[in-house]
Amino acid sequence: MKILHTSDWHLGRTFGSTSLLADQSEFCHFLVQTAIAERVELAVIAGDIFDRSIAPREAIELLRQTLSDLRRAGVIVAAITGNHDGPDRVVPYSALTDLSGVYLRGGYTGVGETITHEFSDGPLDLVLLPYLDPRAAPDDFGRALEGEESIDKLEQRRRRTHQSVLADAISAARTTCEAPRSLAISHAFVVGETSCEESESERILEVGGSGAVDASLFDDFSYTALGHLHKPQDVGRETLRYSGTPLRYSFSENHDKSVTLIEMDRHGASDVRQIPLAIGRTVATLRGTIEELLEPLFAPHARDSFVRAVVTNRETVIDLKVKLEQLYSNVVEIQLAPNGVDINDPVPVPLHEKVRTPREMANEFWEAVEGSPPTDRITSLLDDAVESALEVQP
Numbered sequence: 001m002k003i004l005h006t007s008d009w010h011l012g013r014t015f016g017s018t019s020l021l022a023d024q025s026e027f028c029h030f031l032v033q034t035a036i037a038e039r040v041e042l043a044v045i046a047g048d049i050f051d052r053s054i055a056p057r058e059a060i061e062l063l064r065q066t067l068s069d070l071r072r073a074g075v076i077v078a079a080i081t082g083n084h085d086g087p088d089r090v091v092p093y094s095a096l097t098d099l100s101g102v103y104l105r106g107g108y109t110g111v112g113e114t115i116t117h118e119f120s121d122g123p124l125d126l127v128l129l130p131y132l133d134p135r136a137a138p139d140d141f142g143r144a145l146e147g148e149e150s151i152d153k154l155e156q157r158r159r160r161t162h163q164s165v166l167a168d169a170i171s172a173a174r175t176t177c178e179a180p181r182s183l184a185i186s187h188a189f190v191v192g193e194t195s196c197e198e199s200e201s202e203r204i205l206e207v208g209g210s211g212a213v214d215a216s217l218f219d220d221f222s223y224t225a226l227g228h229l230h231k232p233q234d235v236g237r238e239t240l241r242y243s244g245t246p247l248r249y250s251f252s253e254n255h256d257k258s259v260t261l262i263e264m265d266r267h268g269a270s271d272v273r274q275i276p277l278a279i280g281r282t283v284a285t286l287r288g289t290i291e292e293l294l295e296p297l298f299a300p301h302a303r304d305s306f307v308r309a310v311v312t313n314r315e316t317v318i319d320l321k322v323k324l325e326q327l328y329s330n331v332v333e334i335q336l337a338p339n340g341v342d343i344n345d346p347v348p349v350p351l352h353e354k355v356r357t358p359r360e361m362a363n364e365f366w367e368a369v370e371g372s373p374p375t376d377r378i379t380s381l382l383d384d385a386v387e388s389a390l391e392v393q394p
């Protein structure tokens with residue numbers, strides 16, 4: 001069977017003040033046509049269907065139309081909410097849409113269930129793992145309660161992390177997986193042996209990297225369709241993969257976009273390939289004096305791109321935007337960098353190589369700011385500070 005893996009549609013998003021709805025609509029049309037041409041049986045949206053929790057009417061209409069078109073073409077749909085979506089608004093009718101072959105899941109309702117669907121070549125277990133905010137977990141969620149009657153609700157909540165709620169959801173679902181093959185769909189920041197590449201448009205899940213979860217959580221699934229990171233990429237193996245967004249949603253997304261097509265045999269072995277997308281404008285960050293930027297040969301490729309201009313003139317330039325717009329039709333952002341300092345230059349921060357404790361993060365922060373590890377005295381102060389911070393955390 002063939003599966004189309006997509007994520008992070010962010011329907012309703014704008015780039016600067018420019019609506020992207022026409023481009024998003026073009027993508028949806030392309031998706032339906034591709035599904036038909038490739039005889040796809042299952043289409044996946046791995047979260048961030050909408051850009052905002054209260055999505056604009058046009059975005060809701062586009063989703064409804066696309067889901068209808070996919071179903072008319074005989075394609076089953078499995079979609080989860082991401083950290084941008086409002087689960088209450090995306091999934092209230094999921095019991096009804098299930099009946100029509102559109103499986104929508106969001107928030108904690110139904111987490112841990114397995115949906116077994118019969119496809120042309122046999123059954124496939126679907127485990128839908130929407131973005132789960134550990135702070136929003138119901139009191140009776142997960143295994144923190146089991147065998148530890150003495151733990152009060154506050155303590156339970158304090159112990160929950162992105163890693164723990166996802167691990168609990170997966171272990172609950174695994175007990176009901178019966179088919180010879182399985183597909184997990186998850187919206188999370190998954191970290192494996194090598195680090196992934198992030199973009200500017202992903203709203204971070206947790207300050208300091210503790211929103212990360214271990215890649216090993218997904219070891220038992222035939223394929224895991226990930227959402228959240230906007231660049232298409234594998235996490236260590238091609239069956240644990242981010243499909244990336246269909247369009248460029250920030251200036252850092254200067255990479256090619258694609259959707260992922262999986263051909264899975266009835267035992268779960270998968271052949272994975274990318275179908276390139278060429279929809280919407282490219283992005284360009286241009287840097288130079290206004291005189292340089294206005295040279296016709298400075299960046300002819302960027303004439304139609306979304307442009308971020310970093311202007312390095314030392315003196316004030318009047319009517320900067322108007323001048324730039326003579327040559328570039330979509331100037332979205334202008335930054336002044338008179339001293340050559342570019343606020344886009346990356347500040348070196350430790351990579352999220354593993355899930356870290358608040359205490360480890362405090363140490364890393366200290367070292368990054370002070371340039372040396374904390375002394376014994378500072379260590380003991382940090383110990384106390386982190387401990388008392390964790391005590392008051394709701």
Ligand SMILES: [Mn+2]
Pocket residue numbers: 008010048082084201202203228229
């Ligand atoms: Mn996203």
